[in-house]
Amino acid sequence: MEALFETACRKIDEEAEELRSLSHLIWSNPELNFEEKDSHNVITDFLEKRGFRVQRNYVLETAFSAEWVNCGKLSWELPHIMVLCEYDALPEIGHACGHNLITELGVAAGMGVKAAMEENQGLVGKLTILGTPAEEGGGGKAYLIEAGAFKGVHAALMAHPAPFNIDDPTTLAVKFVEVTYHGKAAHSSVSPWQGINALDAAVHAYTGISHLRQQIRPSGRVHGIITKGGTKSNIVPDLCKMEYTIREDTLANLDLLCDKVVGCLQAAALATGCTVEVEWEAKPYADMRNNETLVSVYQRHIERLEPGRQAHKGEKEAFKGSTDMGNVSHEVPSIHPFYYVGNELNHTNEFTALAGSEGAQLFTLNQGKAMSMTCIEMMMDKTLLQRAASDFQSTKARQD
Ligand SMILES: [Zn+2]
Numbered sequence: 001m002e003a004l005f006e007t008a009c010r011k012i013d014e015e016a017e018e019l020r021s022l023s024h025l026i027w028s029n030p031e032l033n034f035e036e037k038d039s040h041n042v043i044t045d046f047l048e049k050r051g052f053r054v055q056r057n058y059v060l061e062t063a064f065s066a067e068w069v070n071c072g073k074l075s076w077e078l079p080h081i082m083v084l085c086e087y088d089a090l091p092e093i094g095h096a097c098g099h100n101l102i103t104e105l106g107v108a109a110g111m112g113v114k115a116a117m118e119e120n121q122g123l124v125g126k127l128t129i130l131g132t133p134a135e136e137g138g139g140g141k142a143y144l145i146e147a148g149a150f151k152g153v154h155a156a157l158m159a160h161p162a163p164f165n166i167d168d169p170t171t172l173a174v175k176f177v178e179v180t181y182h183g184k185a186a187h188s189s190v191s192p193w194q195g196i197n198a199l200d201a202a203v204h205a206y207t208g209i210s211h212l213r214q215q216i217r218p219s220g221r222v223h224g225i226i227t228k229g230g231t232k233s234n235i236v237p238d239l240c241k242m243e244y245t246i247r248e249d250t251l252a253n254l255d256l257l258c259d260k261v262v263g264c265l266q267a268a269a270l271a272t273g274c275t276v277e278v279e280w281e282a283k284p285y286a287d288m289r290n291n292e293t294l295v296s297v298y299q300r301h302i303e304r305l306e307p308g309r310q311a312h313k314g315e316k317e318a319f320k321g322s323t324d325m326g327n328v329s330h331e332v333p334s335i336h337p338f339y340y341v342g343n344e345l346n347h348t349n350e351f352t353a354l355a356g357s358e359g360a361q362l363f364t365l366n367q368g369k370a371m372s373m374t375c376i377e378m379m380m381d382k383t384l385l386q387r388a389a390s391d392f393q394s395t396k397a398r399q400d
């Protein structure tokens with residue numbers, strides 16, 4: 001298997017300059033969730049040029065699938081491994097989550113596996129690079145799951161840049177909600193008693209939820225903003241809007257917490273005489289279930305490439321964010337390691353600079369290589385794939 005690993009890593013080194021340019025092109029033209037049209041086009045062009053069988057606009061306008069298959073003779077099912085790319089950015093601060101780097105390493109991993117398959121027909125399997133839009137809100141992966149994109153997939157892999165290395169991170173299940181209070185406008189001085197104050201309802205709700213926060217589980221997170229609070233101080237506000245994000249360690253605990261939040265929202269409507277509309281964003285994100293077998297194979301490869309990586313090791317519980325890769329991890333054996341690219345925190349202007357910097361390149365290409373070798377090993381070793389499947393089933397039995 002060593003020769004296959006060497007071929008994959010050599011290919012990634014040969015294409016390093018092209019990969020860096022692809023990443024930089026995405027980074028310099030940040031596009032928001034579901035609007036990643038240019039990114040979709042440059043990535044699919046890149047993969048098509050390198051011989052992958054590409055389906056553009058796969059399920060979603062800005063999603064894609066790129067495949068390479070070696071159909072050898074197998075006495076068992078053809079292994080199908082997926083590497084996932086993300087390429088959406090954030091409003092105003094651009095690629096502050098470094099999703100351009102996720103694409104770079106995903107494409108690198110796929111190219112490495114393809115090169116190894118071309119050199120050795122004994123490496124039998126199907127490799128798919130899946131382009132998944134809208135991670136920063138929207139949940140592109142949830143739509144791809146619904147459309148059956150993960151049917152028959154034996155493993156799904158991605159890695160995410162961060163200020164630390166965490167190979168099996170805990171991420172939280174999350175739901176997003178938009179709240180609208182409707183009241184009645186009136187002159188605030190001449191006839192305030194004729195008004196119904198929608199801003200008061202929002203303030204009540206905000207305060208109620210802040211009080212609720214004292215009694216929620218340590219894993220719970222509730223955070224919100226008022227997005228519309230009236231038009232002028234001498235008009236009783238008749239319309240007020242809020243946005244909340246609610247997180248918990250599992251989908252079941254998330255539902256319990258959401259019920260309590262809704263209680264606060266309704267109580268505020270009752271207290272003020274307003275009506276309330278509660279609109280859930282269609283797709284909740286599930287918590288991440290790291291597949292132990294996949295994590296251990298990945299770890300072995302990345303540790304060989306980066307012997308000093310312990311210096312940047314993060315606490316497993318350190319990252320209380322969420323990802324729609326969680327949803328994928330409830331469908332098929334999955335990993336989503338965070339990898340160190342520098343000391344800045346995600347979602348800051350400083351991280352945007354880091355994601356476009358030369359310094360992030362070596363770490364990102366190492367991830368591409370580790371992912372590539374993990375894919376190859378999983379395709380070559382039937383028992384590993386079986387072990388990943390049984391890990392997946394036992395976690396499911398424990399947590400569903
Ligand atoms: Zn992010």
Ligand SMILES: [Zn+2]
Nearest residue numbers: 097099135160
């Ligand atoms: Zn991200």
